[in-house]
Amino acid sequence: MTRPPTHIELHIDAYETIASETANHLPRETGGILLGYQENGSIVATHAMVVEGRESTTNRYVRDDVRANDLLKEFLEQRSVDDPTGYIGEWHSHPFPSEPSPVDHAAMRAIAKGSSNSIALLVFAPGETDTFFGLIARRQRFGRATTKGATLSLPPARFAPLGPLPNGAVRGDGPVFISYRQTDGTAQADALEDLLRAAGLVVWRDHTDLRPGTTTDRLEQALTRGLSAGVLVVSPDIANSDIVRERELPRLLQLDANPDFSLCIANTIARAGEESKCDYDAPDRLLRLVPARTLADKKQSNMLQPSGELEIVRDLLMHRIEQRKPIIRAEERDFIIRVQSRPAASALDADKDDLHIRLRPSDDGRLPSRAGLELLRKTLPLTSDAVYAADARRVRISGGAHLSVALALGAALPETKLGKLVVIDTEGTEWASAAPDDDPQNTQLRTDPIQFQRDQTTPLKHRVAVFVTLTPQADQSAFKQLVHDSATGFDAAKLIAIRGTERIDPREAARLSADVAQQIKRFSASQGRAEVHLAFHGPYTMAVLIGRYLNTLRTTIYEWDGNSEDGARYRPVIVLEPGVANGPITDVLA
Structure with a gap:
């Protein structure tokens, strides 16, 4: 006699589908069907399918039976004849942690009465611990069906637990880390990177600064070896990014607990029915932080408006000045700006310079790129305000750039706003705005x-x-x-x-x-x-x-x-x- 199953084993594909779709549907409940097989007293859930509910609310989910049957048929048609995978049960979400309700028990008994196999139910409640509840229903003799709580085994974590941040993880002259989902967040990350660099901030990006080696190890090094700030780009598909959700975001939140670190949230998610307004609850929902309001309670910039990008640039520039101003005063030194419009930029630019302006290089190298000049047009007013806010006695400019960039930079730092300025040539010689006593004339x-x-x-x-x-x-x-x-x-x-x-x-x-x-x-x-x-x-x-x-x-x-x-x-x-x-x-x- 076959031993009836008392255990539900959840595989990673099913787990990710349930968790991500629950996040996408919050605050409403959602659900669907489970697929897998039975083995050695366990029901093994290998896949989960989403079936949109007919009457989904914040406390109710009723799946569409016709749609569920169609999806099941499509799935089985793609499997080989000897594949044991098939329908094994149901799943749905609860917005808050709670066990299967009496309605859930009754529904599962009704399904079990028509099946010769035991039927599993998984109820998922998102949050810090991602709580799962399991239930198994089976038909008894004389057509009677019963339900019983099941033990659960979840797939192993893909990443090792995070430890505490090491000393030096936050560094005032470190780069800005941009976290994003490549599938639909790359364009926004690129735009922010270019603007931040044009404003004088050094940026860490995976495609230019991630050194060879294991990705998670290299990311861990980047996130713990001296950052000044971070930008989290929230796009719809970020819900499917394990790296962002389980690696980058937890570290960024740890870093943000340090007042010397600044975390900006670039929100690209539109509020339902309002295309120009962003959904401030979406970051927590998509990154499975609900019901906590971890990100909703932080300042978010609306990327659906042109001002959103510049708001982040302004915030991070002023954060940079806050970090540098005490050092400038203590050392009684110049405010230092390095500028380049030809070489490609990288996180290695991070050094003791207060600002490091880097423009996107042109394709031919002769004329400055039009895109780079457009970035400079947007950011120069912000950079000018930041330099003024530093209240330095003198500004020192080094590096090298196209002459149009040099003229524009000078125009952004006029004598009416900033007293003294000195420019350093390639040989290290000073060219100062204040006339020296030894002018040879x-x-x-x-x-x-x-x-x-x-x-x-x-x-x-x-x-x-x-x-x-x-x-x-x-x-x-x-x-x-x-x-x-x-x-x-x-x-x-x-x-x-x-x-x-x-x-x-x-x-x-x-x-x-x-x-x-x-x-x-x-x-x-x-x-x-x-x-x-x-x-x-x-x-x-x-x-x-x-x-x-x-x-x-x-x-x-x-x-x-x-x-x-x-x-x-x-x-x-x-x-x-x-x-x-x-x-x-x-x-x-x-």
């Missing part, structure tokens, strides 16, 4: 009009072209071509250059940058406060310093393109208007 400026034919019968354009060249014997042909080929035309054009054949002494930087800016302003004023179209040729350091003085002008900035098919050309890339809201970059040009 060897270099002087000269200005010459650029002659071109203009139709005197047409109205003034209120546009002037300026070529600033701070290197000896610079080639003017590309600029003259710009003036002659302009489709919209200019009222006048001018050359601002250095006299002689010697290069600029860095000690002359303060005087010369102020003189160049003054010449540009005077030229614009002489043409009725005309819009300036500026082509700059000179040291990157001088571009930053000159940019600080462009706050009263609307300036279109050009970059030199030596790879053009029709010869070297100056191409317009950005428009600077530092004096308006959301400046200094107000437009990025194709």
